[in-house]
Amino acid sequence: xxxxGISAHYHDSAAALVCDGVPVCAVQEERLSRRKNDAVFPIxxxxxxxxxxxxxxxxxxxxxxxERSMLKFERILIxxxxxxxxxxxxxxxxxxxxxxEKVWVRGIISSYLGIPRRKILFTxxxxxxxAAAFLTAPTRRAxxxxxxxxxxxxxxxxxxxxxxxxxxTSITLLRELRFPHSLGMLYSTFTAYLGFSVNEGExxxxxxxxxxxxxxxxxxxxxxRRTPDGAFALNMDYFEYxxxxxxxxSSRFVELFGPPRTAYEPIDLATAEGQRFxxxxxxxxxxxxxxxxxxxxxxxxxxxLPDLCFGGGVALNGVANARILAESGFERIFVPPxxxxxxxxxxxxxxxxxxxxxQPDRNVPDHPFWGPAVxxxxxxxxxxxxxxxxxxxxxxxxxxxxxxxxxADGVVGWxxxxxxxxxxxxxxxxxxxxxxxxxxxxxxxxxxKYREEFRPFAPxxxxxxxxxxxxxxxxxxxxxxxxxGVFRVRPEWREQLAAITHVDGTARVQVLDRDMAPxxxxxxxxxxRHSGIPVLLHTSFNVAGEPIVxxxxxxxxxxxxxxxxxxxxxxxxxxxxxPSKVRSLKEEALA
Amino acid sequence: MGVExxxxxxxxxxxxxxxxxxxxxxxxxxxxxxxxxxxxxRDILRAAEMTPDPLLRRxxxxxxxxxxxxxxxxxxxxxxLLRARPQSLRSAAAPAWLPSDGHGLDxxxxxxxxxxxxxxxxxxxxxxAASRFSVYREIVQDDPATRAVFDEILRDEVFHMNYTYxxxxxxSPASHRRRLWRARISRLWKQYLRLAAAVARVLSTxxxxxxxxxxxxxxxxxxxxxxxxxRPGWTVLQPEGRESLTRQY
Numbered sequence: 026x027x028x029x030g031i032s033a034h035y036h037d038s039a040a041a042l043v044c045d046g047v048p049v050c051a052v053q054e055e056r057l058s059r060r061k062n063d064a065v066f067p068i069x070x071x072x073x074x075x076x077x078x079x080x081x082x083x084x085x086x087x088x089x090x091x092e093r094s095m096l097k098f099e100r101i102l103i104x105x106x107x108x109x110x111x112x113x114x115x116x117x118x119x120x121x122x123x124x125x126e127k128v129w130v131r132g133i134i135s136s137y138l139g140i141p142r143r144k145i146l147f148t149x150x151x152x153x154x155x156a157a158a159f160l161t162a163p164t165r166r167a168x169x170x171x172x173x174x175x176x177x178x179x180x181x182x183x184x185x186x187x188x189x190x191x192x193x194t195s196i197t198l199l200r201e202l203r204f205p206h207s208l209g210m211l212y213s214t215f216t217a218y219l220g221f222s223v224n225e226g227e228x229x230x231x232x233x234x235x236x237x238x239x240x241x242x243x244x245x246x247x248x249x250r251r252t253p254d255g256a257f258a259l260n261m262d263y264f265e266y267x268x269x270x271x272x273x274x275s276s277r278f279v280e281l282f283g284p285p286r287t288a289y290e291p292i293d294l295a296t297a298e299g300q301r302f303x304x305x306x307x308x309x310x311x312x313x314x315x316x317x318x319x320x321x322x323x324x325x326x327x328x329x330l331p332d333l334c335f336g337g338g339v340a341l342n343g344v345a346n347a348r349i350l351a352e353s354g355f356e357r358i359f360v361p362p363x364x365x366x367x368x369x370x371x372x373x374x375x376x377x378x379x380x381x382x383x384q385p386d387r388n389v390p391d392h393p394f395w396g397p398a399v400x401x402x403x404x405x406x407x408x409x410x411x412x413x414x415x416x417x418x419x420x421x422x423x424x425x426x427x428x429x430x431x432x433a434d435g436v437v438g439w440x441x442x443x444x445x446x447x448x449x450x451x452x453x454x455x456x457x458x459x460x461x462x463x464x465x466x467x468x469x470x471x472x473x474k475y476r477e478e479f480r481p482f483a484p485x486x487x488x489x490x491x492x493x494x495x496x497x498x499x500x501x502x503x504x505x506x507x508x509x510g511v512f513r514v515r516p517e518w519r520e521q522l523a524a525i526t527h528v529d530g531t532a533r534v535q536v537l538d539r540d541m542a543p544x545x546x547x548x549x550x551x552x553x554r555h556s557g558i559p560v561l562l563h564t565s566f567n568v569a570g571e572p573i574v575x576x577x578x579x580x581x582x583x584x585x586x587x588x589x590x591x592x593x594x595x596x597x598x599x600x601x602x603x604p605s606k607v608r609s610l611k612e613e614a615l616a
Numbered sequence: 617m618g619v620e621x622x623x624x625x626x627x628x629x630x631x632x633x634x635x636x637x638x639x640x641x642x643x644x645x646x647x648x649x650x651x652x653x654x655x656x657x658r659d660i661l662r663a664a665e666m667t668p669d670p671l672l673r674r675x676x677x678x679x680x681x682x683x684x685x686x687x688x689x690x691x692x693x694x695x696x697l698l699r700a701r702p703q704s705l706r707s708a709a710a711p712a713w714l715p716s717d718g719h720g721l722d723x724x725x726x727x728x729x730x731x732x733x734x735x736x737x738x739x740x741x742x743x744x745a746a747s748r749f750s751v752y753r754e755i756v757q758d759d760p761a762t763r764a765v766f767d768e769i770l771r772d773e774v775f776h777m778n779y780t781y782x783x784x785x786x787x788s789p790a791s792h793r794r795r796l797w798r799a800r801i802s803r804l805w806k807q808y809l810r811l812a813a814a815v816a817r818v819l820s821t822x823x824x825x826x827x828x829x830x831x832x833x834x835x836x837x838x839x840x841x842x843x844x845x846x847r848p849g850w851t852v853l854q855p856e857g858r859e860s861l862t863r864q865y
Contacts, residue, residue: 059662095864107843109836110829117824121817131864146861182853200850252849289647289695381861410670571658578665586681 026384027084029074030374031134032091032153032366034127036062036224039367039446040070041395042078043374046387048161050077051395051446053367056575062224063572066126067370068137073397082138089377091369092150094130096177098123100204108268115270146381148373150176151337154364155196157372158336159186160379161389162359168328169196170321173209173337173365174224180207183324186334192385196376205267206259208313209339211249214264214273215309219302220286223273224338231344232480234310235529236294237303244281245312255323257316292479314345321353331356336372340364341448343504343511343533350500350510357500360509362393363447371395371446392541393451393507396444397575401594404440404577408592408599411585416598420544423595428551431459431561435590436473438566440580441544444573449508450565451535452485452542454573454580456589459524460484460562466524469564472588476569483508484525485535485563487549494518494560495534505536524562535563544595629751636755639697642762646694650687656741657683662726663734669787672731675779679738682772689765696761732788736799739780746773 030041033054041051052074054067075081101119105112112119126133135142148156154171165188172181184198204210212230213223221229248263263281266273279285286292286302293299321333333355340346340360350358361368378384408415418426427437437457444454456473458465460482470476484494491497491505496513504510511533514526525532539546553559566580567573568587574580577594584592584599592599636642657680664676724737753766784792 059658059665089861093864099865103839106832106836106839109832109840113825113828116828116832117821120824121820128864143862147864148861184853197855198853200852202849203851206848254849256849258848287698289691289698377861381858407670407673411674570654576665582661582665582677582680585677586684 026086026378026382027078027080028374028378028382029071029085029088030091030153030370030372030377031067031071031088032368032370032373033066034064034094034130035366036064037365037367037448038064038067038070039363039370040067040074041371041374041446042074043371043378044078046378046384048371048375048389048395050074051363051371052397052444052575053363053446053572055572056396056444059572059579061570061572066133066137071138077397082140085138085140085144087144087146087377087382088134088138088140089146089148089373090130090134091148091153091366091373093147093177094128096149098128100175100178104204104267111265112268115268118270146377148376149179150369151179151182151198151201152196152376153369153372154336155182155184155186155198155334155372156376156379157361157368158334158340158359158364159196160188160194160375161361161371161391162332162334163388163391164332164334164357164359166330167332167334167359168321168324168330168355169198169334169336170317170324171198171335171337172317172339173207174213175204175207175210178203180204180209181320181337181339183320185328185330188386193383194379194386196380200256202256205261205264206257208257208316209337210264210266210273211259212309212313212339212342214266214278215305217273218278218282218285219306220288220290222288227338227341229477229480230306231310231342232527233292233303234306234344235481235527235531236479237300237305237307239307239311240304241282241308242311245308247281248278249312249316251316251319255319292477294479310342310344313339313342314348317345318348318352321349321355325354332359333357334359336361336364336368338365340509343509344531346504347498347501347510347512350504351498355500357503358509359503360507361447362445362449362451362507364509365448368447391506393445393447393449394443394453395446398443399440399453399577399580399594401577401597404581404592404594404599405597407578407581408597412602414600414602416600417596418598419596420547423593423598424544424547424551426598427457427548427591427593428555430591431457431552432555434459434465436469436588438580438584438589438592439545439548440566440574440577440592440594441542444575447507450563450573451507452537452545452563454566454575455485455545456564456566457548458562459556460522460558460560461524461556463523465562468588469524469562474564474568475587479528481527481532482525482562482564483533483535484522484560485537485545485549486560487546488536488538490553490559491534491536494522494558495532497534497536502536505534506538506541508533508535510534518558521558522560525560629755632751633755636752640701642756642759643694643697643701646690646697646762646765650690650694653683653690654687657681657687659724659726660738663729663731666726667731669731672783672787675783679776679779682776686769686772689768693762693765732784732792732795733799733802735780735784735787736792736795737802739777739784739796740799740803742773742776742780746770746777749773 028043032039039053042049052070054070055061055063057069105116131142131145134145151171155169159169167186169184169186179201181202182198183200186196188194216226216230217223249257249259251257263275263278265275439455439457441453445451511531513530514532519526537546549559565573574583660676661680664673667673749766749770753763756762
């Protein structure tokens with residue numbers, strides 16, 4: 026049975042193909058279109074998935090869209106009605122957006138793929154999140170939590186999943202919180218208030234929070250109150266996201282927290298204003314964590330299950346995940362590599378397979394590498410044509426050479442096999458560097474990633490040695506598999522791991538299982554032989570504002586225009602020539 | 617080939633004189649240029665990744681780096697002007713909280729374009745940009761820092777115009793003039809589409825706003841009444857049947 030899952034139209038569209046109960050491939054449209062968070066109907070991703078599997082649209086048994094678009098339209102319409110007459114400015118835009126394309130999903134899919142309408146199915150948004158989290162996790166029974174900005178009506182759901190011994194699968198969502206009461210929207214509102222882009226800058230709020238103190242928690246609590254049944258409700262007097270497309274916070278919000286930051290003002294943490302923004306970030310982060318801990322603690326008591334599967338954009342908050350692990354009572358937390366809307370494409374396809382078609386349960390491979398593979402010969406050809414220093418090395422020499430380059434403070438662009446599905450590079454499209462000095466962190470932020478000074482870098486280390494350098498609680502290894510948890514760097518190693526130790530002594534570590542990325546694992550071992558510490562700084566292979574590279578040529582063009590010293594798509598190694606470091610590309614092109 | 621002072625440029629000078637006279641509008645204009653240049657740079661970068669021609673790859677790459685740098689220059693200058701404004705006005709410049717749509721080079725799909733048509737398009741775009749920027753440079757006589765930004769960018773634009781023309785002639789020697797004409801017609805068509813879309817947008821906004829105030833009020837009253845009955849907190853979910861996946865509601 027061949028099932029295509031699709032997510033689209035809001036942010037981060039994607040396609041995923043499930044054949045006989047197992048994912049075959051999945052890719053975000055942005056990786057192919059090169060437009061970050063591309064929300065268009067993912068025809069490029071769909072075509073790639075079908076080509077990759079060697080099938081045509083006629084071979085598909087079903088196409089599953091990740092949410093019910095008419096139900097979503099209902100929510101938009103009713104929200105507009107409820108906020109009458111304040112919503113008069115946003116009404117034309119909302120109607121144009123929805124009626125222009127988004128509600129006609131069945132017709133769009135049918136006409137793009139030329140398949141009958143009866144083959145097109147719809148899961149709900151949070152069913153897709155729940156399935157993406159539960160059906161990809163190596164657990165048979167688990168509690169389920171999903172939380173994001175908003176789906177159709179739901180913003181947060183709790184439930185449980187069961188993969189029975191008879192092969193049957195059930196995912197039961199017990200309760201939901203409904204728009205406009207949303208933890209994701211609360212966090213996004215602060216993201217916008219702090220001058221970052223919504224759906225993209227939430228990482229920055231989390232990074233900034235470490236520089237602040239939660240001095241404004243009481244004020245944040247005016248925005249969100251707990252309800253007697255253990256849920257929460259937002260005080261909508263402080264928000265405008267339900268009635269405006271221009272601003273997510275209200276004037277009362279500004280009265281409470283002070284003037285917002287504009288996107289073009291740098292955050293200077295040495296000033297009172299910079300510290301105020303950091304304190305705001307720390308405060309909303311604290312409230313988010315407290316709320317999630319309370320909800321998950323109650324869920325643990327209710328279900329009595331040791332495992333929690335957590336999906337939705339809020340699950341990208343590694344600091345909150347670590348607190349849930351520490352305080353909720355759950356022994357293990359499974360966050361998929363793509364917990365956001367892109368992952369819903371895979372979740373929707375798996376949900377239809379197991380629940381709608383009742384196909385027998387199958388284990389899903391526990392890795393994130395579902396995208397297009399790198400073609401090293403493309404890199405070889407382009408780099409050779411451009412007169413770069415190119416070598417082809419066997420694996421052992423390549424690993425040794427790369428480790429030596431890293432030990433000599435070189436920065437390496439690393440491409441290996443299929444690209445990751447999800448927002449994080451997890452060892453196949455990474456920039457690697459030595460983790461030891463603050464200078465390296467600053468160099469990467471300044472010359473390579475072109476991003477804010479306060480943003481931390483993550484480390485990667487083998488599973489066998491992770492506990493030596495990081496304070497991993499029970500269950501921490503699992504959370505670290507896809508970089509979903511932030512843990513403390515052991516104090517005795519912080520000085521030697523300065524580039525990856527955040528200001529609060531933590532790091533969002535990837536705990537690497539050799540079977541998941543054997544070549545990177547070998548590199549870590551080799552680097553450990555050079556430096557005595559098998560830990561590398563590890564960040565996504567892109568520059569600010571661009572999607573993670575997918576093809577060899579995208580890696581190559583990034584390599585040519587930023588300060589990366591060595592580029593690898595095994596077995597090809599490209600090193601920046603000495604003169605080209607000083608001669609401009611323009612001069613070179615005209616030579 | 618240098619920067620031309622066309623009749624269009626003279627008209628632009630009059631139209632834009634008042635826009636650039638105001639510091640706030642000037643800052644916003646520069647920031648919008650920053651977005652356009654950065655988006656264009658990314659599209660040209662894509663062209664560098666797609667082209668099979670090694671020389672074009674290098675030139676596109678150099679061009680993309682210039683465009684991204686221009687984006688930075690505009691952004692930096694725009695931000696400096698914004699920071700110079702009184703604190704009370706700053707919030708007005710906060711970005712829209714919803715992600716914007718639209719991108720780069722006239723919504724061009726680089727993957728679908730051949731090098732010949734892309735070079736023709738780039739040549740005309742650079743020429744038009746150089747013409748406009750030279751007008752702006754003269755308008756901002758009172759602002760040496762902004763003028764310096766335009767000076768630097770205009771130097772690059774001359775290189776971009778020249779190489780796109782030369783490369784078009786190289787890869788399409790027999791038909792490069794025809795390609796340029798096609799690119800001109802395509803640009804005109806896109807300008808018409810943009811204008812038509814803008815007019816449609818204005819008209820639809822008027823119609824929908826009128827409907828909002830005439831049709832919506834009774835439904836709004838009902839919706840608000842229903843909202844008052846809702847209890848905050850959890851909503852218990854009823855199990856759905858298998859058939860629920862067939863519907864969009």
